[in-house]
Every structure is written in structure tokens, then in C-alpha cells.
Amino acid sequence: MTKKNxxxxxxxxxxxxxxxxxxxxxxxxxxxxxVRDFNITPYASRQIPLAVEEYDGFIFGFPVYSDIAPGVVxxxxxxxxxxxxxxxxxxxxxxxxxxxxxxxxxxxxQHAGFQVEFSAEFPGPHTxxxxxxxxxxxxxxxxxxxxxxxxxxxxxxxxxxxETSGFILQxxxxxKQAMDAKKNRPQRTERGWTNPVRSTETCDMCRLCxxxxxxxxxxxxxxxxxxxxxxxxxxxxxxxxxxVIKINxxxxxxxxxxxxxxxxxxxxxxxxxxKLITRSWEAAA
Numbered sequence: 001m002t003k004k005n006x007x008x009x010x011x012x013x014x015x016x017x018x019x020x021x022x023x024x025x026x027x028x029x030x031x032x033x034x035v036r037d038f039n040i041t042p043y044a045s046r047q048i049p050l051a052v053e054e055y056d057g058f059i060f061g062f063p064v065y066s067d068i069a070p071g072v073v074x075x076x077x078x079x080x081x082x083x084x085x086x087x088x089x090x091x092x093x094x095x096x097x098x099x100x101x102x103x104x105x106x107x108x109x110q111h112a113g114f115q116v117e118f119s120a121e122f123p124g125p126h127t128x129x130x131x132x133x134x135x136x137x138x139x140x141x142x143x144x145x146x147x148x149x150x151x152x153x154x155x156x157x158x159x160x161x162x163e164t165s166g167f168i169l170q171x172x173x174x175x176k177q178a179m180d181a182k183k184n185r186p187q188r189t190e191r192g193w194t195n196p197v198r199s200t201e202t203c204d205m206c207r208l209c210x211x212x213x214x215x216x217x218x219x220x221x222x223x224x225x226x227x228x229x230x231x232x233x234x235x236x237x238x239x240x241x242x243x244v245i246k247i248n249x250x251x252x253x254x255x256x257x258x259x260x261x262x263x264x265x266x267x268x269x270x271x272x273x274x275k276l277i278t279r280s281w282e283a284a285a
Contacts, residue, residue, distance in 0.1 A: 004159050005054065007036040010061035011073050011214070013233030016124035017092045019140060020148050021061045024090075027152035041235060042212045046076045057159035058087035058114065060105070063127070063233075067099025067178060070231055072214050074108060082114030086164065088155045089119045094126030094135045096262045100178060102277065106169045117158040117165045120151050123272040130237045131194065132252030136269060147274035154276065167278070187228060193248035194232045198223025200244050209236035209245055218245075 008025045012018035018039065025035045036055075040046050052058075060077075062069035069091070087109060091101045098121045109116050122144055126135035140148070158165055196209075196218065203223070210220040217230040223245075225236070237245045259265065 002160060003032045003034065004056040004156060005034045005036075006057045006059060006155070006159070007038050007050075007055045008059045008061065009038045009040060009050075011041050011063065011070055012039065012061075013041065013063065013214070013235040014125070014127055014130060014238045016094070016127075017061050017063050019124070020090065020092060020122050020144075021059075023140075023145055023148040024059060024061075024152045024155075027149045028156065031152065031156055033156065040073070040076065041214055041233075043072075043214055043216050044211070046072070050080060052081060052083050052085060055085070057155060058082075058085060059155060060087060060089040060109070062089075062091055062101070062105065064091050064093040064095070064098050064101045065127075065231065065233070066182070068101050068104045068182075070214070070233065072231065074104070077105070077108045077112055080112045080114075082109065082112045084113060084115060086117050086159050087114045088117050088151070088158065090151060091119070091121045092124045093121065094124055094129070095258075096264060100172055100175050103169045103172055103175060104179075115164050116167055118154060118167055119169075119277040120147065120275065121277070122148065122274045126255075127232070127234050128194070128247075128251055128254070130234045131247040132249060133255040133258075135255060135258075136272070138270075140274070144274040147276065151276060154278070165278070191227045193250055195227045195230050196225045196234065196236050196245050196247055198244055199246040203242060203244055206241060208239050208241070212236070212239055 006028055008021050010017050010021040025037055028035045062073050089105055091098050102119050106116050123136050123139050125137055126133050129135060205220060207220045209218045213236055214233055215229045215231055217226040218236045
């Protein structure tokens, strides 16, 4: 089997998606392929043109935010020209389901000119764990990593095949209504409890919070995030060397409300499994 030049592209606010992306990249390298790591989390990284013609295959990995990949990711994907090349995609989630992310991103990649070969999903700690949630704190586990390695092996198999897999995702029930609701959602007019702020005046002003912000929303001088553009990815909270960027501690109680609202238990959350999706499949509503 001819070795491939693969690029692993991912967005990762709190390092969950990055953990899976790096595991997949490590296995691809172990199998003898040349692999580039392309982290598109910082705003500046998405301004770098993607040289599509240099790669034999593409792997896209994104977290699920309110049923789909982050808006900045979706916007970036529309600017690409896949030139008919093959790709695979995966999603990480720490909530109830992976939502509509598979179908939504599949549509975007198809429209951008990529040939999507298959997909996957992986459970991981919820983004709000940095604010007191305790969702899936022990993931990824060994089973998750096994699926990540299987993902890499399947990617090489599919990228090396002369034909395409014919992978198709059907429009899930309720998708249009959910997208319409997102489109018509009113813009924030005041600071919410998930908007990160600097919690103390003691700060060495490394400015990582500002330079790494995916939406250029955090101002290191004021210690505030712009609530009209912040996407609650918690990247600034996660990467702060001094851990002085926080969100409202009321988030701790919100996890129990989340479980109650969706009729979930800790046991049900722990039972979530990583899986490859290789055939026509309809996402959960």
C-alpha cells in the first residue's frame, strides 16, 4: 500500500479533540505515512491558506457545540476548495449526543469539493468541565484509543482505494427546524455566566488568552471577553498559565440540571462509546 501524505485538521478549545487528533496522527505515522498537524483553533491559524494540492487525504476533527461544529469552523470550511480529494471526519462530544454534527459537516465538506469517506465520534470531558461540570472526566479511555487507532487504519485503507466509498448521510429528523432556530436566535445583549473573565488583577500578561482566542474575543488588557462574539469554547480558561481566567461558579450546579433536563444519569453518560460510522446513517434528532 502506497504511503500517503495526510493532514489532520482540528479545532480544540480544551484539548479533547486535540487528544484524539494526535492519537490518530500518531497511528498514521506508525503506519509509515507522512502526517501534518494543523490546529485551527487560534484565529490566526485559520488565516493560513490550506495547500490542498499537497495532500493525499484529509482528516477533520471538531467538537460538537450545541449539536454542530463551532460556527467559526463551519465558516472556515466554506472557504476551502477540496478539489475532489478524499477526507474523513470525526467529532468529540461531552453532552447528550453528537447532535447534527455529522450531517451538517458532511454537507459543508461535500459543498467544498471534498469526498467524505466515513466519519466517527468520540466521547470526552465536556467543555464546561473547566467551570465545575464533571461530565466524562475519565475519557478518553483505552477503548476510545482503540477506536482512534482503527480510525487511522481505515483512513489509509479508504484514501488508498481507487474508488470512493459512496458514503452518504441522510438528513436527520428535525435538522431544518434546529438550524432555523439557530439562525433566528437573538444576539446576546448582556454578559452571560459562561463568558470568561480574568478573576484577579495578578497576571503576568503573557497575552495567550488574546492571541489564542478563536474569535478574537478576549481582551488581555481589560480581562474581559466580548460576549457578542465569544463562543464559550473555554480555550482561554484552559490555556491560562496562571489559571486566573474563570467563568461563573454557578456552572457547578448546572451539570445536575443538564442531567435532569435530558433524563440522563452518570451511568448513562459513562456508557457512551466511541464508534466509526461507515455506512449511510441518520443522526439522532
